[in-house]
Amino acid sequence: MNAESRIQTTAGRLARLGFADAARAGRLLDGLGPEAAGDMGLLTALVGAADPDLALTSLSRLAERDPGVLGAxxxxxxxxxRLVGVLGLSAALGEHVVRHPGHWKALEGEQALQRPPERDVRAALLESVGADPADPEPRAPRGGTEVMSALRVAYRGRLLHLAARDVTGAASFSQVTAELSGLAGAALEAALAIARAEVPEGADARLAVIGMGKCGARELNYISDVDVVFVAEPREGVDETKGLQAATRLAQAMMRACSASTPEGALWEVDAALRPEGKAGPLVRTMASHLAYYRRWAKTWEFQALLKARPVAGDLELGGEYVAAVDEMVWQSxxxxxxxxDVQAMRRRVEAHxxxxxxxxxxxxxxxxxxxxEFAVQLLQLVHGRTDALLRRRATLPALAALSRGGYVGRDxxxxxxxxYIFLRKVEHLMQLHNLxxxxxxxxxxAGLRRIGRALGMTVDPVGEFTTRWKRHAMEARRLHEKLFYRPLLQAVARLPGDEARLTAAAATARLSALGYADPDGALRHIAALTSGVTRRAAIQRTLLPVMLGWFADAPDPDAGLLGFRQVSDKLGTTPWYLRLLRDETAAAERMARLLGTSRYATGxxxxxxxxxxxxxxxxxxxxxxxEALAGExxxxxxxxxxxxxxxVDAVRALRRRELLRIAVAGLVGGAGVDEVGRALSELNDVTIQAAxxxxxxxxxxxxxGPLPTRFTVIxxxxxxxxxxxxxxxxxVMFVHAPVEGAGEKDATDAAHAVANELRRLLARPAPDPPLHIDPDLRPEGRQGPLVRSLSSYAAYYRRWSSPWESQALLRARYSAGDAALGAEFMALIEPLRHPPGGIGEDAVREIRRLKARMEAERLPRGADPLLHTKLGxxxxxxVEWPAQLIQLxxxxxxxxxxxxxxxxxxxAAAEAGLLAEPDxxxxxxxxxFASRVRDAIMLVRGRAGDSIPADVRERAMIAxxxxxxxxxxxxxxxxxxxxxxxxxxVTERVFYGAD
Structure with a gap:
């Protein structure tokens, strides 16, 4: 094989292994020498890097400077x-190690796996600028570009060591952020040593550097502005103005030592914009000036920022005093x-920009x-941390864990x-490491997305898999942010006075009495029973109760509300969803408080x-x-x-009880009108009767x-x-039956009576569920007549004996349950009676008026106030009903x-037809x-039916x-x-009785 063919074959293999520029990769591998080109371990490491091409390029450049790295x-x-992992991820650290080839040796052996103590890091960075780490106020022997460059070289060497452990999984996410924060603090200390060399008069003041934001919380990024606040006190015998001027120059020089451009670049910006009055305020203040500002002028966001304050450099004793002084203000903010x-508005402003x-x-x-x-966690911390010191954590993940342990956030x-959070922070680190x-x-x-995906261990489809995971985490974070950050319970807890939020016994009786509790001692016993102990349940109750006590106080009967809440809580015990629902869904908690404090019926x-x-x-x-859904169930x-x-029927009544509660809640707190409640209750009764x-x-x-010898329907x-x-x-109701073909009349009637009696018995049996009393007294002949009649019997009766009051009663007749066809036959039978052709005559009108007058005189209960009786008064x-029915007839x-x-x-319909004036x-x-609402309210409040507005002042007030x-x-x-x-x-006098 000639050289050209060999190069093409190698390039093809490297392309398949993941190199983007395979031909160039082949040349670079050949340039590393025959041993490196044949080193399968090296090739495997390069192929496994986030960006194989970048890793190989930086390694090739490093090997030119120090060939010994390949043998090592x-x-x-x-x-x-470790080295290939960093080089394949960070072009900037690759550039650094090429400029300073000796730094790769920090990644050799056991030392490369060890996390250096913060004091050693601080000492190393101070030594890099020539300062004595043992000096309480270290000073560099000189300032200038050279010493600032030395600081940057030492800092990046440490960064290289950390990144190597991070990339290979030897350091966890929390360890990485804590170490970055410690490294930043050490760099600030070294920069302050440089500043002392430039500003000799800085010795006139004690200067503390307070880390804010992620630096203060020990959760810093690889590259971030380092947020700080400066606190100073003049030395003894030094004028305050002179001391502050010296401290200000010292702080400015320190900031410059970090951000100034040098041949080794800059470290990062030191941002002091979180100080009082922001960039418009003095760079350095005394402790007294800081505290005066926070007590009088500070905005909400400033206390949110101070949550993470921590002394990181300079006079740590002064810094500790400062943090202790502002701490209580933070947790009472x-x-x-x-x-x-305000916090919610701040988040919206951030998003808008x-x-x-x-x-x-x-x-x-x-x-x-x-x-x-972060905003969701901080808001929950600040609201609940006022009374729960266990939530007072600076860093996001420990704070979130504390919120979960305390029951303020669900475990899931x-x-x-x-x-x-961890996923997004890791992605943030990977993006920042590339170019620092x-x-x-x-x-x-x-290519950038592929590098991030591969760095996260996604190899099959790095771009697609990373994008999917990122969007899933972002969607879930947004959902939970909106659930927690805009939880109305937060406003309610935040508005509580401090003593009430703590639920301490001191002055609690007077406080509860002032809220409207008639038995404050009893209320205290309920509170203690609900909140005592160290269980998660008790912790969530301690969160809920301060707010719910206020909601109970807004209800008609606070004592009943709290008692009911305790009883329900005891019954549900450790059911996990119950308290989670009340904590996370404030509307549910508020509805429950209103329900329990208003309605004995609903509470039961x-x-x-x-x-x-x-x-x-x-x-x-x-x-x-x-x-239809109810009927099916x-x-x-x-x-x-x-x-x-x-x-x-016990099961049916249990389901009816649940639906009665649903309707009661809708009527009390859900805005359902009396028309909707009446229809819902009636339809519920229909399906209950059908099931029974x-x-x-x-x-x-x-x-x-055997099968029944008759059809049966309920009207x-x-x-x-x-x-x-x-x-x-x-x-x-009325019961109607019709014998099936071939059945005897008596046998059919006996069967129908048996069904009617059994139906009534089943629905009236003693049980914890509300009974449904079946009242058949509107049947022909009332209580004296047969309980059940056949359709033909009804027809015969109505032909011969029907009276005006029965026609009036039949105006409301409709099919309810049973044989629908028989129900339709019955409705057809009674149609001429209730809607008589040509209407009823004057004799019938006089009879109906006479019956109404007699009812008013005789049926009103003894002692009832006729002006306050909702039914007959x-x-x-x-x-209202009799005039309407007379017009119908x-x-x-x-x-x-x-x-x-x-x-x-x-x-x-009467008004639309011109039979009744619109105003009437x-x-x-x-x-x-109004009367219907009052009757419903009487039942809901008292737990028993009543037709009169009660004379008892307390009951009347509760109904109101x-x-x-x-x-x-x-x-x-x-x-x-x-x-x-x-x-x-x-109107009734005029329309019904015909009075002028």
Whole structure:
């Protein structure tokens, strides 16, 4: 094979191995000599580098300067891996080692794997500028470019040693950032030694350099501005002005020693913009001046910055005093007005100032970038760290771990944030190492992305795999940032007074009493039971309770709210999702507080089904479920217990309880109107009756040992028929059956009676779930008549005996459950009775008016105030419903819109047909809604049904609060009710009774 063919073959092999310029790589390998060209270990190391071409180029240049490096690499595989790893990643460090070929020897042997102590690094950098490390205030013998260059050479030598351990995995991410921070502190100390040589008068002052940002938190990047604040005190006997002037010149010289351009380049910028007043303020201040500024003028972001403050160079004793002095201000800063909102606004401003075209490549400032994670962690620290000293950590990852241990962030969320943070920081390091330049923007070129992907161990498709992982981490970081950073609970915790946030016993009784707790001692016992101990559950409760106590106080009954919360918390025990839901979904916690502090009815439902707390976290979960979905779920439950009717209906009632809670929550805190609540309750009763009917029918059929000899249907009446049920409504129904062909009348009737009785029994059995009482008293002949009639029996009765009140009752009749075809036949049968052709006559009108007057005189309970009885009182429900029904009986034959079972729909149709004046319709509808809301509120608040607004002042106030009135709005509520019903009664007198 000739030389040209051999070169082409080698180039092809190198191209397949990953070299971009294979021909050039072949020439460079040949240039390293025959031993190197045949060294498979070297070739393997080069191929494994992030950028094989870059690694080979830098190695070739280094070998020209020091040929001994090749033999050393063959003898020490560890040296080979470390050196090639760095050279394949960092062109800048490759340039450095070529300029200073002796530095590669730091990567040999065991020393290359050891992390040097910070004191040794500090000593080495001081010695590089000729200063004595043992001197308390080291001074370089001279200043100038030469000594600054020496500092840069020594610094980069140390950087090379660290990068080699980083690239090969010998140093963890946290070790790398801590070592970079220590190296930066040592460089600042050496720069200060250079400054002392240039500014002899600097001896007139003590100067402390306070590291801020990542340097202060020991989480520095490879290349970053090093944020500092300077604190000085004049020496004893030195005028303060003179001392500060000297300290200022010393600080300026120190900054120059780091940032000045030399033949060896610059280290990095020293940025003092985080000082009081920023760049407009003095570079150096005394301790007293700093503290005065922070107490009076500091903005929220300045306390956020001080969270990471740490003395890093100069007078460390003075620096320690400074950090201790500002520390308490930092951890009390969240009590400032609008603190949380200010931090959130700052994050939005940072995001808004990203350069055009960079947002989708910014791993620091962009959405899902490092700032998203850092801001979320810092905000949570500052808000909760006011009372929890364990959160007072400077660095992001330790702080995140503390937040997770304390229960402020879920374990999974903390794990995902930590993984995203470490991934993004590693990418940041890889980008910066390439040219030792400060950058946070991902490269656009494929070669740059490939280098990063390969450095992260992605070899099959480095660009695609890296892009996918980056976007996944960024998306998760953004999601969790928005979840945690904009958590409303933060504002609530931040606004708490310090003593309440700590939940200390001191003055707690008075505090709770002032909040409105009637039994503050009992409240303290509940608080202690919930928060004592060192469990994660107790820690989360300590976070939640200060805020929830305020929410309970805003509810009608704070004591009941706190008691209910303890009872639910005890029932759910260590269920992991429960407290996590309340902590992470503030709307759920607030809804729960409002619910427990308002409604004994809802509290009772929740205590028997505590898992239902989960629905409080979602608006969608509070919406009434479609009737078809409910029917399907209940039917499936009955099928699962097909052979045990009691068990089947127990399961049905348990599901009904859950839905009752959903409706109650929607009505109390979800904004559902009385119309929506009435329809949801009525449809829930329909499907409950159907499921119980299925169970009862199956049981009777089994007992009879054969299919039933009759079809059976349930007709809804009254409020159930009008889709106007309240929480305490019975289910008014009529039972209809029709014997199947060939069945005997008596056998069919007996079977139908058995089904009806079993249905009623199953739904009324004692159980922890609310019963559904079936009331069949609106049937023909009332309680004196048969419980069940056949369709033909109903037809015969209505032909012969039907009275006006029965026609009126049938206005609300509709099919509810059972045989739908039979239900349709029944509805057809009664159509002429409830919507009589030509309308009812005047005799019937007089009879209905007489019945209404008699009801007002006889049925109002003894002692009830007729002005405050929501059902039978003046202007109450009956005063609205009877006029609507009278209009229906007189005109429905001619006005299709009146053929409805719903009161408000009938009123609207009457107004649209000109049978009722629009203002009258509005007055009647307002009174009906008001009375219905009051009845619902009575049931929700007291836990038992009632028709009268209670005389008890406390109960009345709680009902008013449940209806949305302010704490002192009880009298306004009663007056509003009286006004609405007084106007309705006037309309009823005129429309129903025909009074002028």
């Amino acid at each position: 690499m063959r003898a020490d595989p560890g040296l080979r891996a 969240s009590a400032r007005d609008h603190f949380v909102e 990203i350069r055009a075209g960079e947002a989708d490549r910014q791993i620091k400032l962009g959405p899902g970038g490092l700032r998203d994670i 969320d903390a794990k995902a944030l930590a993984e995203a 330049r400060r950058t946070h923007v991902l490269p656009e070129d494929e 439902l929740l205590l028997h089904a505590p898992d239902a707390v989960a629905m409080l976290g979602s608006e969608a979960e509070l919406a009434a479920r479609p009737k 209940l039917a499936a439950s009955v099928r699962r217990h097909a052979e045990d009717a009691e068990a089947a 009917l299925d169970a009862a029918t199956h049981k009777v059929a089994v007992e009879r040992r 809804a009446m009254g409020r159930l028929g009008g889709y106007e049920c309240s929480y305490g409504s019975d289910a008014d 003046r202007g109450g429900l009956a005063d 007189r005109h429905a034959y001619a006005v299709p819109g009146l053929r409805t079972t719903r009161t408000l729909a009938a009123l609207r 319709e509005e007055v009647l509808a307002e009174a009906w809604r 609060r449940a209806l949305g009135y302010p704490p002192d709005g009880s009298e306004d509520f009663v007056e509003d009710y009286r006004r609405a019903t007084r106007r309705a009664r006037a």
